[in-house]
Amino acid sequence: MGLPRLLLVTAVLGICQTAWTQSPTYGVGRTPSAEEIRAWDIAISPTGKELPTGQGTAKEGAVLFVQKGCSGCHGATGSEGPAPTLISRKGVKPAASMPSMPCLAPCVNDANTMGVHSPFATTIWDYINRGMPLGEEGTLTPNEVYSLTAFLLYKNDIIKEDEVMNAQSLPKVKMPNHDGFALPPEWKHGTPRLQGYP
Amino acid sequence: MDSKKPNRRRFLKGGAAFAGLAAGDARLAKGQTVGTPPKKIDELIAYGERSRFVTSVRIPVAERHSPDEFGLTFHVLTPLQDSVGIITPSSLHYTATHRGAFVPDIDPREHRFMIHGMVDRPLIFTMEDLKRLPYVSRIHFIECLGNRARPTHKTVQETHGLTSCAEWTGVPLSLLLKEAGVQNSASWIVAEGAEEVKGASSIPLAKALDDCIVCYAQNGEPLRPQQGFPLRLMVPGFEGIYQIKYLRRIKVVDRYYMTYDDYGHINPDPKVAALTHIIGPKSVITFPSGGHQLSGPGFYEVTGLAWSGAGAIRGVEISTDGGLSWKNAELRSPAYPMAHARFGYHWDWDGKECMLMSRCTDELGTVQPTRAEVAKYWNQPLDANLRIQGADNSVMPWKVASDGSVHNGLA
Numbered sequence: 001m002g003l004p005r006l007l008l009v010t011a012v013l014g015i016c017q018t019a020w021t022q023s024p025t026y027g028v029g030r031t032p033s034a035e036e037i038r039a040w041d042i043a044i045s046p047t048g049k050e051l052p053t054g055q056g057t058a059k060e061g062a063v064l065f066v067q068k069g070c071s072g073c074h075g076a077t078g079s080e081g082p083a084p085t086l087i088s089r090k091g092v093k094p095a096a097s098m099p100s101m102p103c104l105a106p107c108v109n110d111a112n113t114m115g116v117h118s119p120f121a122t123t124i125w126d127y128i129n130r131g132m133p134l135g136e137e138g139t140l141t142p143n144e145v146y147s148l149t150a151f152l153l154y155k156n157d158i159i160k161e162d163e164v165m166n167a168q169s170l171p172k173v174k175m176p177n178h179d180g181f182a183l184p185p186e187w188k189h190g191t192p193r194l195q196g197y198p
Numbered sequence: 199m200d201s202k203k204p205n206r207r208r209f210l211k212g213g214a215a216f217a218g219l220a221a222g223d224a225r226l227a228k229g230q231t232v233g234t235p236p237k238k239i240d241e242l243i244a245y246g247e248r249s250r251f252v253t254s255v256r257i258p259v260a261e262r263h264s265p266d267e268f269g270l271t272f273h274v275l276t277p278l279q280d281s282v283g284i285i286t287p288s289s290l291h292y293t294a295t296h297r298g299a300f301v302p303d304i305d306p307r308e309h310r311f312m313i314h315g316m317v318d319r320p321l322i323f324t325m326e327d328l329k330r331l332p333y334v335s336r337i338h339f340i341e342c343l344g345n346r347a348r349p350t351h352k353t354v355q356e357t358h359g360l361t362s363c364a365e366w367t368g369v370p371l372s373l374l375l376k377e378a379g380v381q382n383s384a385s386w387i388v389a390e391g392a393e394e395v396k397g398a399s400s401i402p403l404a405k406a407l408d409d410c411i412v413c414y415a416q417n418g419e420p421l422r423p424q425q426g427f428p429l430r431l432m433v434p435g436f437e438g439i440y441q442i443k444y445l446r447r448i449k450v451v452d453r454y455y456m457t458y459d460d461y462g463h464i465n466p467d468p469k470v471a472a473l474t475h476i477i478g479p480k481s482v483i484t485f486p487s488g489g490h491q492l493s494g495p496g497f498y499e500v501t502g503l504a505w506s507g508a509g510a511i512r513g514v515e516i517s518t519d520g521g522l523s524w525k526n527a528e529l530r531s532p533a534y535p536m537a538h539a540r541f542g543y544h545w546d547w548d549g550k551e552c553m554l555m556s557r558c559t560d561e562l563g564t565v566q567p568t569r570a571e572v573a574k575y576w577n578q579p580l581d582a583n584l585r586i587q588g589a590d591n592s593v594m595p596w597k598v599a600s601d602g603s604v605h606n607g608l609a
Contacts, residue, residue: 024377028330029321036322037314040447043388043398045455073268082267118461127458131297131395134268181464182471183454187402189409190562192508193588194472198567198575 044126048171051125054142055166058159061151064144069133078155083134087155119181121158121165121173125149146170254280256290257355259344262298270298271424273344275359278484281503284337284531284538286362288417293424294342294360294438296397296459302444304392306420306428311412315387315450318379325414325428331369334411337537339363339505341477342438343463346590349582349608354487357594357606361480361505363538366432368413371406375450380407384450388457389431392446398457399440401433403450409434409536412445434536435476435507437589439463465587473588477507479566480591481514481541481558492602495549501530503538506560507589510534513559514541520553520595520607521568527556535561547598553607554596568593569608582608 044050065071065078070086078087118124129145131137140148150165159165159173185194237247258264259273266272274293276286286292306325314320339361347357380403387406390398401410411432414421421427426443433440439459454460463474481504486492504511510533515524531540541556557566569592573580576587586592595607 024319024379026331026373026377028327029323029377032312032314032320032322037312037320040312041314041449042396043390043449043451043455043457045451045453047453117464118456119464120456123456123458123461130398131458135394137394137396177464180466181461182466182468184402184463184475185468185472187405187476189404190509192562192564193476193478194469197469197473197478198565198571 042130044122046120046122048122051167052142054146055164056143056147056150057164058150058154058161060147064147065151086152117177119175119177121170271295272298275355276362278354278358279487281484284363284540286364288422291362292360296395299393299395301423302393309428312447313378316381316384317450321378328369333369335365335367337365337534338434339538340438340441343589347594351606353489354484358482364416366413367415368411371410371412380450383452386451388449388455389442390447391442391444393444399459400455470587477589478591479506479558479560479564481556482594483554483556486604487596488604488606490604495547498545500543500545502556504558505538509561511539511558512561515557516543517555518552521555551600552598555593557593566591
């Protein structure tokens with residue numbers, strides 16, 4: 001077998017190998033429709049690429065905050081509980097109804113309110129959309145979620161009252177904690193979580 | 199039911215030797231009285247339950263009651279003070295939820311699990327589909343990041359009850375991701391549950407392709423609803439919030455998504471971030487521990503659990519003098535990777551006040567630190583206010599008083 005022919009055989013084998021690893025082994029499960037994926041795909045990245053069309057302002061959000069029952073659990077000012085603090089009030093301690101609570105998973109009941117602590121405004125949109133209001137999750141329209149997000153951002157002194165939040169503007173909001181986090185380190189099998197830690 | 203009674207009576211009459219084994223008030227040769235179980239016998243034949251004399255139960259964390267005023271379940275602690283072996287019974291496995299959640303009542307015939315995002319072939323599976331695929335059964339612990347001992351805690355249930363260990367059965371996530379064909383530029387996945395809050399976490403793709411399991415069974419039966427029925431993700435060694443319950447979706451992505459769960463972990467210090475996601479080598483003595491009472495000087499088997507998020511436990515040491523000297527304990531169970539291992543240590547108590555401690559070493563050689571060592575690492579004072587950064591895996595002291603009562607050594 002001459003060298004060129006050997007190379008050809010190797011190349012063909014290489015292609016087969018690639019094709020084999022890329023095709024499914026079991027063929028179990030079905031392909032979801034684009035509509036099924038769209039309906040379930042509620043995870044919003046910091047780039048905001050999954051954000052739907054729609055918009056809202058803090059003024060509209062202020063109305064919804066009462067109308068949708070948010071104020072019933074988070075308080076009229078967003079900081080008097082019994083549900084976690086949403087709007088930080090300088091010098092005011094967390095709700096007395098949960099005095100010993102150090103951390104609601106995750107920590108949103110102290111000065112690190114969600115509005116202030118998250119490095120990306122998209123996290124607020126994502127959470128309101130997926131998890132609120134309690135007992136009626138998933139019922140808010142995109143416009144309502146944009147409005148409520150705008151309301152919390154405005155009340156925490158992050159945007160102006162008349163700023164319109166939509167798929168373009170929301171990811172650009174500079175959060176106070178934007179640079180205040182470190183990503184988890186790259187994970188590798190069989191490495192300690194932090195070299196040199198006792 | 200009534201028609202069966204005569205037969206049962208005949209059986210009892212016919213074999214006096216069996217009388218003590220069957221139900222019904224009777225006296226054994228030893229003179230021990232056996233009572234009738236309060237439940238109907240056919241119910242107990244169908245699905246067994248523990249003796250009414252065994253009363254060990256879970257309790258909610260003191261910081262937030264479950265159910266809370268909204269009816270939500272938050273964090274519920276395993277009674278480690280009564281634990282034996284390495285398997286936590288499913289009924290006593292600790293429970294934690296995202297934000298506090300209702301336990302959903304999911305019909306497995308309706309449940310769907312989807313993989314999409316940066317894959318060549320998005321796939322959607324029914325439970326029936328998943329059960330056609332090759333599966334693995336592995337023993338792994340799950341521990342919540344909030345599992346940290348405080349001086350106010352009385353028992354090991356309060357100090358360490360947010361860890362449990364079970365046999366988990368399901369399809370390797372790597373198999374499912376290969377079926378979907380992960381694209382080269384992908385680096386993370388976002389896993390999401392179907393409960394009302396749809397809890398979601400970002401997980402490194404390298405971990406997802408390594409040893410994660412899409413589980414439908416726990417301890418030989420379908421998952422319990424509090425543990426994610428009908429489907430949950432097992433991410434061995436990572437803290438509890440990654441082990442997504444009611445798993446409905448995995449999206450393959452190219453960045454950290456900073457979900458609600460994710461942002462709760464963020465810290466500006468990369469060192470703290472590194473200590474926050476994976477459970478370090480950790481152990482605790484479960485007997486004798488806070489609230490136990492020793493009946494007097496003499497022999498006791500000190501026993502407890504050791505585990506690590508980085509692999510298997512290689513060894514456990516015991517100190518009976520508050521950490522001045524350490525002696526090897528014996529492993530009394532297999533030491534599986536990312537699983538509880540049971541240790542034992544022969545101890546002759548001389549009746550004097552003492553401080554019992556355990557520390558473990560995992561397969562990477564990492565040793566569980568004492569609080570003093572942690573304080574030194576961060577250059578912080580060693581006192582009751584010392585808060586361990588990240589997942590708290592520090593050594594737990596139990597104080598044995600001269601009257602045999604056992605107390606939290608941090609108090």
